Amino acid sequence: MLRERVEQRTHRMMEEGLLEEATSVKSFRGTNALNTVGYKEVFRHLDGEMGYEECVEEIIKNTMRYAKRQMTWLRRMEELNWIDLPANHLAPDLIHRVDSAVQR
Numbered sequence: 001m002l003r004e005r006v007e008q009r010t011h012r013m014m015e016e017g018l019l020e021e022a023t024s025v026k027s028f029r030g031t032n033a034l035n036t037v038g039y040k041e042v043f044r045h046l047d048g049e050m051g052y053e054e055c056v057e058e059i060i061k062n063t064m065r066y067a068k069r070q071m072t073w074l075r076r077m078e079e080l081n082w083i084d085l086p087a088n089h090l091a092p093d094l095i096h097r098v099d100s101a102v103q104r
Helices: 002-015 018-024 039-046 052-075 091-103
Strands: none
Touching: 002 018, 002 052, 018 039, 039 052
16 A cells, blocks of 8 residues: 555656756755655656656655655654554544544
């Protein structure tokens, strides 16, 4: 399920103009703000180091690695209350679930 969401998000980012955005900020590529998953792969694509499809797959792969590291780190935090939400949750359902978790 996580991979599906990452894939959908990556494709949506590309459709909504990540390539064009990266092109417009390419001269700042050495800054920490652009040393992130997504930009790094797109810059490599723009430099001709990889094709479009490989770029998309690299973004997905590196996003998954990052998400797994985040989950590992967050699982160590005992004071967190995890809320399971279905992929198609609705805002009122989300509000109810968060409110119930806070009340505990």
